[in-house]
Amino acid sequence: MRSTNPPIVEVKEVKKLYPVRRDFFGRARELLKALGGVSLKIYPAETVGVIGESGCGKSTLGKVILDLEKPTEGEVLFKGKSLKELKGKEYKEYRRSVQAVFQNPSNSLNPRMRIWEIVTEGLKVNYGLKRDELLAKARELIKTVNLSESSLFKYPHQLSGGQKQRVAIARAVALEPELIVADEPTSALDVSVQAQIVNLFLDLQERLNLSYLFISHSLPVVEAVSDRVVVMYRGFIVEEGSTMELFTETAHPYTKLLISSVPGVKEEFRAIEEEGEVKEGCPFYPRCPYRRKECLEFNMELLPLSKTHKVACLLFS
Numbered sequence: 001m002r003s004t005n006p007p008i009v010e011v012k013e014v015k016k017l018y019p020v021r022r023d024f025f026g027r028a029r030e031l032l033k034a035l036g037g038v039s040l041k042i043y044p045a046e047t048v049g050v051i052g053e054s055g056c057g058k059s060t061l062g063k064v065i066l067d068l069e070k071p072t073e074g075e076v077l078f079k080g081k082s083l084k085e086l087k088g089k090e091y092k093e094y095r096r097s098v099q100a101v102f103q104n105p106s107n108s109l110n111p112r113m114r115i116w117e118i119v120t121e122g123l124k125v126n127y128g129l130k131r132d133e134l135l136a137k138a139r140e141l142i143k144t145v146n147l148s149e150s151s152l153f154k155y156p157h158q159l160s161g162g163q164k165q166r167v168a169i170a171r172a173v174a175l176e177p178e179l180i181v182a183d184e185p186t187s188a189l190d191v192s193v194q195a196q197i198v199n200l201f202l203d204l205q206e207r208l209n210l211s212y213l214f215i216s217h218s219l220p221v222v223e224a225v226s227d228r229v230v231v232m233y234r235g236f237i238v239e240e241g242s243t244m245e246l247f248t249e250t251a252h253p254y255t256k257l258l259i260s261s262v263p264g265v266k267e268e269f270r271a272i273e274e275e276g277e278v279k280e281g282c283p284f285y286p287r288c289p290y291r292r293k294e295c296l297e298f299n300m301e302l303l304p305l306s307k308t309h310k311v312a313c314l315l316f317s
């Protein structure tokens with residue numbers, strides 16, 4: 001649960017614009033706003049779920065936290081210090097502490113490496129352990145994610161999807177991280193396997209005191225794993241709250257539409273078309289049944305509804 005400790009990672013007013021549609025000279029003619037100004041703190045041993053339709057910026061948020069993408073504006077802090085200022089040892093410590101598990105383990109595991117080598121690669125690079133030591137560590141790690149020892153000397157293609165994701169998780173926990181960014185970690189798996197992987201995440205959290213940024217399309221999965229949930233729409237957090245508040249006292253019209261179980265409402269949802277323009281005001285305006293003129297000037301500030309529940313909507317101002 002959320003603690004009184006300082007956050008591991010803080011995302012501070014991050015904007016990320018991607019250049020799209022270049023001209024003859026390679027200059028960007030238009031900018032796509034993947035993140036419009038996102039702020040978020042992730043505390044020790046908590047799970048923050050991220051939901052929102054395709055293209056709303058969930059993975060981009062994960063990537064700026066992992067330093068795989070640089071913010072166009074704003075910054076990401078690790079233990080209070082901007083990633084831009086982390087040098088040498090401090091940056092290494094950040095890389096160790098913040099790990100990732102992605103959607104498709106087939107793409108993220110090197111096909112030419114054996115499982116024991118994959119899960120201990122970080123240990124080899126960081127601590128220069130010898131083969132024997134690495135193998136012993138690999139045995140431990142493989143056990144931690146409930147794989148059998150026989151998988152140690154196999155290659156990724158010899159494992160099932162669920163087993164491969166367990167390997168990716170073992171690799172992520174090898175360096176004893178504090179935060180794992182899990183971007184759709186169950187989406188590529190068979191439904192029957194999804195629950196097992198979700199349970200593994202929950203189990204590891206308890207044993208290793210981990211925090212997760214858990215990105216998923218699956219609302220039941222997010223509900224099951226998250227202490228808090230943030231809802232994104234076109235590059236903005238439109239609502240955040242404890243999982244309970246978010247699902248039972250849903251405030252933002254977009255969240256209501258997203259989690260609505262009424263058939264027909266869901267069907268209205270279509271993936272976002274690529275949209276180059278950077279518009280002002282509430283991005284949900286065109287689809288919102290409660291829209292009014294002022295919404296076009298709204299800065300998407302999150303307004304408090306309770307200590308833990310916030311919404312970016314003028315209906316609540």
Ligand SMILES: Nc1ncnc2c1ncn2[C@@H]1O[C@H](COP(=O)(O)OP(=O)(O)OP(=O)(O)O)[C@@H](O)[C@H]1O
Nearest residue numbers: 018019032034053054055056057058059060061274
């Ligand atoms: N490298 C890039 N160059 C240009 N545009 C990008 C790039 N990466 C992402 N985008 C665009 O930024 C927006 C946000 O993308 P992002 O991948 O963060 O969405 P997402 O919420 O993770 O979607 P999904 O649920 O489909 O994974 C999208 O419109 C996407 O097309």
Ligand SMILES: [Mg+2]
Nearest residue numbers: 058059060183
């Ligand atoms: Mg994504």
